[in-house]
Amino acid sequence: MNIKKIKPFNKPIYITRPLLPKLGNVYKKIRIIWSSKQLTNFGYQHKELEKKLKKFLKVKNISLFCNGTAALESACRVLKLSGEVITTPFTFPATLHALYWNDIKPVFCDIEKDTFNLDPSKIEALITSKTTAIMPVHVFGNPCAVKKIKRIANAHKLKVVYDAAHAFGVKVNGIPIGNFGDISMFSFHATKVFHSIEGGCLTFKNKDLKNKSDLVKNFGIKNEEEIVMPGTNAKMNEIQAAIGILNLEILEGEIKRRRFLTNLYRNRLGKIPGITVMKDIPGVRHNYCYFPILINKNKYGLSRDGVYNGLKKFNVFARKYFYPLCSHFNWYKSLPSSNPKNLSVAEKIAKEVLCLPLFGSLKSEEVEKICDILENPKTLL
Numbered sequence: 394m395n396i397k398k399i400k401p402f403n404k405p406i407y408i409t410r411p412l413l414p415k416l417g418n419v420y421k422k423i424r425i426i427w428s429s430k431q432l433t434n435f436g437y438q439h440k441e442l443e444k445k446l447k448k449f450l451k452v453k454n455i456s457l458f459c460n461g462t463a464a465l466e467s468a469c470r471v472l473k474l475s476g477e478v479i480t481t482p483f484t485f486p487a488t489l490h491a492l493y494w495n496d497i498k499p500v501f502c503d504i505e506k507d508t509f510n511l512d513p514s515k516i517e518a519l520i521t522s523k524t525t526a527i528m529p530v531h532v533f534g535n536p537c538a539v540k541k542i543k544r545i546a547n548a549h550k551l552k553v554v555y556d557a558a559h560a561f562g563v564k565v566n567g568i569p570i571g572n573f574g575d576i577s578m579f580s581f582h583a584t585k586v587f588h589s590i591e592g593g594c595l596t597f598k599n600k601d602l603k604n605k606s607d608l609v610k611n612f613g614i615k616n617e618e619e620i621v622m623p624g625t626n627a628k629m630n631e632i633q634a635a636i637g638i639l640n641l642e643i644l645e646g647e648i649k650r651r652r653f654l655t656n657l658y659r660n661r662l663g664k665i666p667g668i669t670v671m672k673d674i675p676g677v678r679h680n681y682c683y684f685p686i687l688i689n690k691n692k693y694g695l696s697r698d699g700v701y702n703g704l705k706k707f708n709v710f711a712r713k714y715f716y717p718l719c720s721h722f723n724w725y726k727s728l729p730s731s732n733p734k735n736l737s738v739a740e741k742i743a744k745e746v747l748c749l750p751l752f753g754s755l756k757s758e759e760v761e762k763i764c765d766i767l768e769n770p771k772t773l774l
């Protein structure tokens with residue numbers, strides 16, 4: 394086979410670029426904030442964003458945070474989680490860090506090969522008298538097995554906290570994703586499909602949990618004279634909230650564009666031996682937050698790391714989400730549940746996965762060229 398001569402991109406193509414509202418609209422918002430002289434502590438923008446997100450995510454209760462990690466930590470606190478929590482090694486480190494800072498021992502459970510999410514058939518064997526909760530992650534926006542997880546949690550009286558950092562706007566059979574479990578956490582970091590530069594939220598059915606979260610994120614201050622719990626400072630400020638409001642207005646267009654680019658990638662890369670692309674799941678409304686592929690070294694002829702390094706030569710910066718697994722961290726690797734033998738699917742996927750650039754302002758020609766580069770592994774050498 395002839396190897397096409399392909400020139401590198403003349404500017405770097407990153408894994409993502411943030412959604413950016415029109416600067417003129419940002420100025421207008423900032424002018425309003427400046428004249429209000431309220432920069433944080435639940436001002437007008439904060440109230441507006443909370444109202445709009447509650448409607449958009451179709452959830453009963455919501456509480457905004459300065460970032461998703463602080464939100465997840467607070468979720469553990471308001472649920473008084475302790476002892477052991479069953480979670481996935483195939484996630485961003487923040488999922489585990491939220492447990493760590495609550496003195497909770499993670500128990501790693503293997504994942505499913507098609508969704509990369511917690512494998513519900515392997516959860517029950519990991520439950521002990523110390524288990525207080527399950528913390529699954531909707532990895533790459535693919536919904537977890539929410540019904541099965543609910544059944545297990547109910548049978549064993551466990552709480553469920555979803556790390557829904559990737560799943561903003563996702564729906565399962567018409568049900569918006571923030572309605573599953575006791576609490577769901579969304580991240581509004583600039584790299585996420587919807588963002589407020591930094592930011593995040595918790596969603597809950599239970600109003601009491603929302604009230605507690607609102608207290609926890611503001612030092613536990615109920616009023617000037619009553620401090621009702623040891624809280625922290627994890628409030629979202631007015632500028633963050635304003636950016637969130639503006640981004641929410643342009644989100645649908647961004648998701649539509651990402652879906653188009655995702656299909657472009659899938660049509661081309663799905664035909665290459667040794668490359669596996671994910672498919673849309675029937676009944677799921679996806680948000681196209683990432684474009685992960687799996688690279689089988691033997692069938693493709695080059696390893697994932699070979700592809701990752703090869704793409705760099707063309708000025709394409711893919712990312713190994715999620716490698717290394719969280720069970721490989723120094724402070725977790727000696728846990729019995731970190732044993733690679735029990736995490737064989739996660740271990741395999743962590744070696745094969747690569748996320749390719751995907752964002753609304755990425756051009757179709759750029760996607761086509763990335764596919765041209767990947768078409769023949771020899772191009773990457």
Ligand SMILES: *Cc1c(COP(=O)(O)O)cnc(C)c1O
Nearest residue numbers: 460461462485487558580581582
């Ligand atoms: C981004 C992310 C977080 C952390 O959210 P921040 O808002 O950056 O603190 C947590 N979990 C997962 C899976 C994430 O991707």
